[in-house]
Amino acid sequence: MTExxxxxxxxxxxxxxxxxLTVDKRYLVESRLGTVCRQSGIDNLSLLVAQLxxxxxxxxxxxxVEAMTTNETFFFRDKGPFDLFRDVLLPRFLAARASxxxxxxxxxxASTGQEPYSLAMLLDQASAxxxxxQFEILATDISTEVLEKAKxxxxxxxEVQRGLPIQMLLKYFTQVGDQWxxxxxxxxxxxxxxxxxxxxxxxxxxxxxxYCRNVLIYFxxxxxxxxxxxxxxxxxxxxxxxxxxxxTVIGLTDALSPDPVNRGLYGKASHSSAxxxxxxxxxx
Amino acid sequence: xxxxxxxDDSSVIRKVSRRILEEMNFRVSEAEDGEKALSICLADxxxxxxxxxxxPVMDGYEFLTRFxxxxxxxxxxxxxxxxxxxIAHISRALEAGADEYIMKxxxxxxxxxxxxxxxxx
Numbered sequence: 183m184t185e186x187x188x189x190x191x192x193x194x195x196x197x198x199x200x201x202x203l204t205v206d207k208r209y210l211v212e213s214r215l216g217t218v219c220r221q222s223g224i225d226n227l228s229l230l231v232a233q234l235x236x237x238x239x240x241x242x243x244x245x246x247v248e249a250m251t252t253n254e255t256f257f258f259r260d261k262g263p264f265d266l267f268r269d270v271l272l273p274r275f276l277a278a279r280a281s282x283x284x285x286x287x288x289x290x291x292a293s294t295g296q297e298p299y300s301l302a303m304l305l306d307q308a309s310a311x312x313x314x315x316q317f318e319i320l321a322t323d324i325s326t327e328v329l330e331k332a333k334x335x336x337x338x339x340x341e342v343q344r345g346l347p348i349q350m351l352l353k354y355f356t357q358v359g360d361q362w363x364x365x366x367x368x369x370x371x372x373x374x375x376x377x378x379x380x381x382x383x384x385x386x387x388x389x390x391x392x393y394c395r396n397v398l399i400y401f402x403x404x405x406x407x408x409x410x411x412x413x414x415x416x417x418x419x420x421x422x423x424x425x426x427x428x429x430t431v432i433g434l435t436d437a438l439s440p441d442p443v444n445r446g447l448y449g450k451a452s453h454s455s456a457x458x459x460x461x462x463x464x465x466x
Numbered sequence: 467x468x469x470x471x472x473x474d475d476s477s478v479i480r481k482v483s484r485r486i487l488e489e490m491n492f493r494v495s496e497a498e499d500g501e502k503a504l505s506i507c508l509a510d511x512x513x514x515x516x517x518x519x520x521x522p523v524m525d526g527y528e529f530l531t532r533f534x535x536x537x538x539x540x541x542x543x544x545x546x547x548x549x550x551x552x553i554a555h556i557s558r559a560l561e562a563g564a565d566e567y568i569m570k571x572x573x574x575x576x577x578x579x580x581x582x583x584x585x586x587x
Contacts, residue, residue: 343572343580357553
């Protein structure tokens with residue numbers, strides 16, 4: 183792969199998915215796109231780039247974007263954001279939305295479905311308190327391939343062990359050969375839709391809670407700011423945004439402000455300046 | 467430093483578990499069967515036990531049953547760790563008093579998540 187090929191791929195991926203690559207990620211490009219070459223019967227990366235330049239291989243364009251997408255995820259990943267949902271956000275929104283009895287949640291980078299299903303299981307466990315409520319969990323991802331896996335709800339032994347307590351495995355999964363499938367009533371709580379975050383998503387909102395974790399880290403500063411501000415636009419005034427442990431809004435936008443009590447939780451700056459921190463609301 | 471007892475008749479599993487657990491900052495003891503594991507518990511009670519199911523002399527199930535009958539106060543968390551991955555085995559282990567269940571093979575991520583789940587981390 184020549185320098186020009188690498189520069190083309192960086193620009194291509196930036197435009198298509200927002201992925202910001204630096205020179206030190208060249209090995210990653212070679213490794214992941216080498217697999218695409220083998221699967222597509224293309225001899226080398228330069229020939230792959232030539233095909234992309236032609237603009238006539240939309241199948242290859244999709245394969246390249248999907249190959250460069252990181253899909254690392256597991257059930258209840260990092261634990262804290264899910265404890266926060268169960269102990270703080272859910273009680274808070276059950277009180278705040280008592281008149282409408284509707285709650286809309288968006289998992290913006292859902293990957294293979296473990297995050298939205300974790301939330302769906304927590305909602306199921308709260309069902310005694312939520313009779314008559316309408317919950318909507320929208321799960322989106324740029325990769326249609328991972329969304330297909332998510333919809334099937336089939337996971338291998340490694341995947342179900344990462345973060346999923348054994349009691350929840352027994353309660354919500356059945357064995358299918360050497361795999362485990364999540365229960366139909368949990369699967370039915372989640373709607374999947376392909377979505378590229380660098381494109382428009384205003385039509386999806388508004389949301390009460392948005393999980394957008396471990397995706398902004400792959401974007402450059404301008405793209406992060408753009409995505410964060412558009413996320414803010416489709417949050418309810420008292421809505422909540424959860425980012426990954428290595429992500430922040432500080433230095434990127436003034437439209438959101440961090441919750442002083444709960445790490446990784448953000449609210450609209452205009453709203454949170456006038457109200458106590460979310461954690462304090464829930465514990466009062 | 468937390469103390470973890472690894473009970474498994476496979477020296478390879480004990481070695482791999484020890485390496486992962488030491489990375490997780492645990493002090494590690496090893497036993498190759500349930501009987502030796504009970505002796506270690508009586509002399510130096512661990513905080514958590516990583517327990518195999520099928521072992522000679524005294525298997526994990528019998529160890530757990532006898533262990534739960536021991537007099538005394540604080541009890542370690544018990545995490546079953548076996549190749550048996552069917553629901554019947556898992557349910558039996560939980561009914562016997564296991565706190566969590568790991569299906570082999572496992573890695574550091576899985577062990578960390580399970581130990582966090584039982585409050586051993």
